[in-house]
Amino acid sequence: MSEFDVRTMLENAIAHYNSGRVQEVVRLSNQILKISPKNPDALNLLGITAYQMGQLDIATGLLQQAVRNAPDRPSFLNNLGNVLMAKNRIDEALETYYRVLEINPQLAEVRHNIGCLLQEQGKLKRAIEFYQSAIDINPEYVEAYTNLGSLLQEQGEYHDAIEIYNRALEINPNIPEIHNNIGIILQIQGIVNQSSRYIKEAVARHQHALTINSQYPAGESNLGLALQKQGNMEGAISCYKRALKIDPKFQNAHYNLSFVELQRGNFKDGWYHHTARYGRDADTIVPFCESGIDLENKRILISKEQGLGEELFFLRFMPRLKSFGVWLAYQTDARLVSMISTLPFIDFVTDDATSLNDIDFIFMLGDLPRLLDVDDVEQIPPPISVQISSEDLASVQERLSEIGPPPYVGIAWWAGVKNDMISYRKVDFRCLAKLFRDIECTVLILQRDVVAEEITAFSEILGRRVHNFSDYNQDLDKMAALLKLIDHHVTVSNTNVHLRAAVGKSSSVLIPMYTVARIWIDQEKSSSWYPGTVIYRQNEKLGWDHSFGRLKKDLQLIPI
Template structure:
């Protein structure tokens, strides 16, 4: 058979494929190979047919034969890499992509493929370089734009990721995976309405994509539409019965509705069906176990948070402490994100200080002077955090080198070693010490408010959002509490835009509230602690303010959803004797808590300390 005839037959076979006549195309390819078994184009096309049919092993054999007989075709090596990657052999896939680029450094599909593979392998700078080159060569290539967005997201630049994905959707609005990736990024930014619109487009284009149904479920969880969320998670599982994210979603839906046993069942399935990357599901299951009271397993599984993509990159830190004896050893306690968490976990700093020869404590800059006063036997230093929200970096080159600090542990991991059982929660007195001068100053200021209980309060977290609002209140829901006559209500609210919420209240309610305008409740922790230490009572959601009250042993009444993992399966807050629990189910209104709080207030004699 002449070369021209083989090319003509290949063209005819491809036409049959385009028309859906697979068997006729296969017959022609077999005819070609019967005469010329080494004809590379026919071997290649048959390999890709096998790949499309899901026969990965057969596809690899055919494509390897192809590249053996025709080693100078970059597209052959690129397609071999694609199939090898699908088989899970990432090293061989990368080698094939690099061979393709050696033959043609401007081959856009190979640049995109190696870029996306390098993302998967965690080599983000190299991925960005390859994908940026692909976009320079083909600025309208939607796959390159989408992959570049994923690389930027992995690098912590989520805004650049969003811009690239929006451009990809504009270039190729009929590509379902682009809308799915865009939905994911909107979810990362907690832009739930935008995410909902993007995932709907993904489903219109590809109704059988389980990832889109699962994402739709998570969106509905954030809107509190749990029935629909369960329905969408189950729809994803009909399409793919071993899809771990949907099992995780079902776990979250059940947890939020206080169905702990169901939550634990589904989180176990999520982990079981994600053996290569179970860390997110393990970290979520840890909270469920803690809420159930399974502390040893819960604290241990909570370590999975340290392996998440957005976990802190600790550079230059000492080896990690794993619970071995600390006699004659120095210990560094590293900061984690969230000032409320730092205050909470600081409840066992004294245990660590008393065990180690020397203890270094790293913390949020707002807590340094407070911690220095509270833990005088430790060396306290502010954290050096750079990077971004999705890729935070903490460096430890400031640590002494002679002698070096022996070991280190994250703040959030201390409870694993010092609070493995309920019997280990022995805090009966305050463990944080306010500044005496500031304490006296604010005692005088608060006394000027007149007689009555001095009640500090906050109603939400620093950053309100659709999902967080399930856990927090609107200020308008407090009107019954503000009717209590024998009290001065002092705002401890932090964050932004809260003053507008107070201003929007009816004048009769607004005049009951005291706002100390010269007190920065967000960033001046010394002042916040000094004010809190002079209060008779704090009423707060489970937030930074509640842990401030607990750390000072000030009566603190916490309204919260059931379950609450910090209660560790109890009806109280272990280790925080001054804190009381006023829980509700997510389906109930906050009046469930506030009516009980109001009753407790009215039943309190004027001169009796609150408990």
């Protein structure tokens, strides 16, 4: 068969490939290889066909042969890089893409792919450079704009991210993911800047995303979150349920809906949706009373939740589980081991459960309310009560006596993950400094990750020195001792609220308007979960005057 015939067969194979006729591509490519076993074009065609069929190992071998036989063909190298990228062989994929750019540095797709891999490696500055270079080569490369905007968004560079997103929308205004991402940024800005305008604009963005794609679960869930921040709970619930109708396993919608239902006292539905918080099928957890499991004399390991506050909150359900006659082990954060070891209802506490043998059942701590069928506010167990060593109490008392006289007031103003639209919550610390300016007390800063400029500004507004105890957040035994000894604790919802309850004391908890409230914040001014804890809410006009007036009165401190 002549070279002309081989070329004709190859052209036909390419035409079949472009038309999606896989069997013809494979047949003709194999015929070519019988005549010309090292034909790089046929190997490449078979390789990319195998790739599209999900046969990644076969595709890798074929494309490596194509590259060996034609090492200067950038398209073959690029195809090999794509397969290696799909196999998560990042270093090899990067090496391959760099070889492509040595041959032809003007390939925008390759630069974009390198940006994706560098971002995955955490080399964010270099990733941005490659995304930008892809855009410089192809100013209409929407995917590069989208990924660059997303990376800038993750870094908190919101102004630049929105600028990049808007450039993408100029090319294609109908990308729901971009409208949704802008909505997320606006929600975060609404929290940070305490501005209703941002939340209102976020609602409009999420709604617009849904006009483009009505079957977009992330758009529905994030619209629900924005509506929830506006106080529109019924609208939020409708959005979450629509998201779950589109995708029954959509994690964020389950998680957000669980908070709303639990705060409304709808425990059965609330715990059901809470089960899906890690992307699990909520139906995999069945209450003990329905499953018929015999727990008596069983060895059970309970695994911790992600946050320290979540752990301290859910530990209250462990005594009820212990009452089934079980041997109970608990895997916790290393920072809590010594404290939790004082709880009498846990037989073994560790931060590494790999050495435990003969465990009959393993449950997540946050699943206990559903497993125990806690479906009514009357069934809420009391908070845990931990013991503090006399040494820690004496050490902290000595430090307090050195800084000034009582009453001692511990203060914190933000919590959660900064720039996260679900967990982040903050109060302007300047408002708190003004609140205590004319009150006789010694102010202790308990805020984690506090910066020196905040301490200085707080002291200047307060008109006297504040005392920084932020380092105690790294030593929870000392923090527990401090929380037991101070007279008042004024804070946003955070781990230390749960810790102070565990030492038998209550907190004054500030709830900013655009906060997604925690499970236990279920009443307007109090909590069914933490008796004695008082809630102070920012009003719809973003003012604190009324709540701060109540707080001053409730603290019963002496004016200066």
